[in-house]
Amino acid sequence: MQNRRSFVSQSAALATAVAFPLVAGAQPKAVKVGVLHPVTGALAYSGQQCRLGALMAIEDINAAGGIKSLGGAKLEALLGDAQSQPQAGAAEVEKMNEAGVSAIVGAYASAICLATTQAAAKYNLPHVVDVGVADQIVERGLKNTFRFGPGYKKSTEVAMANLLVLNKAAGNPAKTVMIIHEESLFGAGTAQLLSRELPGYGFEVKEVVKHANPTRDFNNIVLRMKSINPDIVIPANYYNEYALLVRTMQQQKVVPKAIFSVLGGAASSYKFVKEFPDAANGIIDCNHWFNPKDKRAQDLRKRVEAKGQFFSYEVFMTYASMWLLADALERAKSAERAAIVDALEKSTFSNHFMPYGPTKFVNGQNEGAQPLMTQVVKNDIKVIIPRDYREVDPVFPLRTA
Numbered sequence: 001m002q003n004r005r006s007f008v009s010q011s012a013a014l015a016t017a018v019a020f021p022l023v024a025g026a027q028p029k030a031v032k033v034g035v036l037h038p039v040t041g042a043l044a045y046s047g048q049q050c051r052l053g054a055l056m057a058i059e060d061i062n063a064a065g066g067i068k069s070l071g072g073a074k075l076e077a078l079l080g081d082a083q084s085q086p087q088a089g090a091a092e093v094e095k096m097n098e099a100g101v102s103a104i105v106g107a108y109a110s111a112i113c114l115a116t117t118q119a120a121a122k123y124n125l126p127h128v129v130d131v132g133v134a135d136q137i138v139e140r141g142l143k144n145t146f147r148f149g150p151g152y153k154k155s156t157e158v159a160m161a162n163l164l165v166l167n168k169a170a171g172n173p174a175k176t177v178m179i180i181h182e183e184s185l186f187g188a189g190t191a192q193l194l195s196r197e198l199p200g201y202g203f204e205v206k207e208v209v210k211h212a213n214p215t216r217d218f219n220n221i222v223l224r225m226k227s228i229n230p231d232i233v234i235p236a237n238y239y240n241e242y243a244l245l246v247r248t249m250q251q252q253k254v255v256p257k258a259i260f261s262v263l264g265g266a267a268s269s270y271k272f273v274k275e276f277p278d279a280a281n282g283i284i285d286c287n288h289w290f291n292p293k294d295k296r297a298q299d300l301r302k303r304v305e306a307k308g309q310f311f312s313y314e315v316f317m318t319y320a321s322m323w324l325l326a327d328a329l330e331r332a333k334s335a336e337r338a339a340i341v342d343a344l345e346k347s348t349f350s351n352h353f354m355p356y357g358p359t360k361f362v363n364g365q366n367e368g369a370q371p372l373m374t375q376v377v378k379n380d381i382k383v384i385i386p387r388d389y390r391e392v393d394p395v396f397p398l399r400t401a
Contacts, residue, residue, distance in 0.1 A: 028071035031335045033058070033325065034096035035077045036106030036116060037318075041084025042214050043109055045239060049314035050108050050130060051079070056303070056315075057322035067326065069333040075326065082107050086115035093119035102335040103128065105321050108314065109238075110134035110185040117145040126328075126340045130321040131288070131314060133263055134185045138364040144337075146344045146361055148321045148354075149288050150369040152186070152263060156193045159262045159286035162373050162385050163232075164201045166396040172202075173397050174257050178230035179208045180221060180245060182237035190236040190262055206230050215241050218248040225249070231257045231397075235264055242266035243276065250279040257397035261285040268374050268381055271310040280376045282398045284384070288313040289372035292383050292391055294353035320352050324359065327351065355389055 035054045037047035058075045066072040078101055082089030089112040096104060103126040107116045113132030120127040121142045129137055129147040133155065138147050150158075167174050179194055181187035188210065195205050206228050209221055222245070225233065233249070233256045235242050242265035249255075259267070259282070266272035267285035290297040300319065301311040309315070324347065329335065332343035350358040356368045373385035377392050384394040 028066075028073040029335075030074045030076035031067060031070065031329060032076050032078055032099065032101040033322075034080055034093070034101040034104035034106070036080035036082060036089060036092050036096070036104055037108050038082040038084040038089070038112060040081055042240070043084040043238060046131075046312075046314050047082070047084070047108055049309070049312045050106070050318040052304070052307075052309060053315035053318035054105055054130075054322050056300070057319045057326075061323065061326045067329045069330050070335065073335070075322075080106070082109075082112045082116070084109070084112075086111050089113075090115040090119040092116070093125070097123045097125055101125070102329070102337060103325055103340055105130055105318065105325055108132065110137065110189070113137050114185065117142055120144055124337050124341065126325070126337055126344060128321045128325050128344070130318040132186075134189050135365075136185070136189075142364065144341055145364045146324075146347075146366070147364060148324050148356075148359070148366050148369065149317055150371050151365065152190045152193060154369070155263055155286055155371045156190065156197060158371055159260070159373070160194075160197050160201050162286065163203075163260060165385075166394060167202075170396055174203070174231035176204045176206045176228075176230045177232045177234060178206050178225055178228055179234045179236065180225075181208070181210055181235070182213050182215075182241055183210050184213060186238075186263070187236045194234060194236070194262065203232070211237070211241065213238065213241065216244070218245045219252070221245070222248045222252050222254055226252060226254050233259050235259070235261055235267070238265040239269060239272070240265075243272050243279075246279045246283070247276055250276075255398070259283045261287070263287050263371075267376075269310065269312055270381065271312065273376055273379055273381060274310075277379045281379075282395060283376045284394070284396070285374050286371050287374065288317050289355070289374055289383065290316050290353050291355045292389060297353035300353075316353075320354055323352060324349050 037050040039047040062074045066074045080092035105128045110132040117127045133152040135151040181191035261267040264285045268287040273280045304311045327349045328343040332339040348358040360367045375384045382391040383389045
């Protein structure tokens with residue numbers, strides 16, 4: 001675990017890197033913001049992507065003049081590593097509190113967010129959740145916790161309603177489903193919701209299979225899938241396991257009528273599409289996604305790719321979340337925690353490229369947040385539903401027999 005000295009040293013180095021040169025006697029005090037993600041361990045790739053999005057947002061906010069209501073105060077990032085473990089994330093919150101941060105943005109995974117928001121609540125420390133989708137995060141009455149994106153209940157509802165529409169339009173070719181999920185709060189919670197809701201939409205859940213994090217061999221699970229022969233496979237897991245599962249299906253020539261994901265770890269990933277185009281082709285996903293018609297999103301994508309990185313949902317969700325916090329700081333006219341919490345509660349943030357409209361928080365959840373439905377088409381990811389954001393017509397089912 002990172003000790004406090006290295007933590008502060010690392011944060012100070014970053015602050016020097018992102019901050020503008022100081023003007024002697026004229027520069028207001030910087031606002032310290034905790035940037036907390038799992039940048040080591042099993043979730044390291046996603047955590048590093050989140051950190052990239054946060055730091056690019058801070059760079060842009062500072063370049064645009066900082067927090068103007070605070071005299072142009074710059075944001076200063078204090079980096080934390082949750083090490084892919086909830087307890088490590090909570091320990092980082094303690095360090096950030098001691099270091100005097102005004103707010104925290106993070107912490108990617110649901111189980112980690114559950115721990116970090118709880119730890120931050122002890123200090124009334126505002127915590128903007130960037131990705132964590134478990135609804136328990138915003139259902140505990142914590143006044144310090146705000147989630148910009150949709151949770152898995154909302155995402156599951158949208159996914160099931162759209163699956164019903166797609167299946168009906170195609171003449172109801174799909175009748176059975178198999179769910180494969182990772183074992184933590186995200187995967188287990190999503191699978192539980194799907195298992196409960198799918199029969200109501202006319203689908204029989206043939207089997208639900210849980211796997212550990214990490215899992216490095218899906219051969220037995222795919223052999224089981226082969227014997228069950230479901231019409232639809234629904235994976236609910238993080239990037240590495242999702243990618244390996246689908247590649248194993250390809251190797252064993254298992255081709256369901258659809259791979260239909262809810263918050264699929266690799267399904268809406270340009271990285272996966274580039275590295276494994278044949279395995280990714282045709283996958284449908286209901287996930288965090290930007291407004292494809294917003295030039296600001298496309299411009300950010302180009303900048304991310306110019307850095308040699310992929311424009312993953314971790315990047316743009318954390319980027320947008322940092323701007324949400326900056327907007328609250330602007331209106332709070334203060335770096336005090338209570339003032340920021342109050343400003344977030346009253347937030348109507350609309351200067352973003354997500355398909356949400358102005359924010360409206362109810363018990364810490366942005367009620368306007370919504371996922372979009374995407375499909376991998378011709379080595380790219382395109383929005384298929386809803387029609388307002390549609391780029392291509394959906395292809396469903398992938399095979400008819």
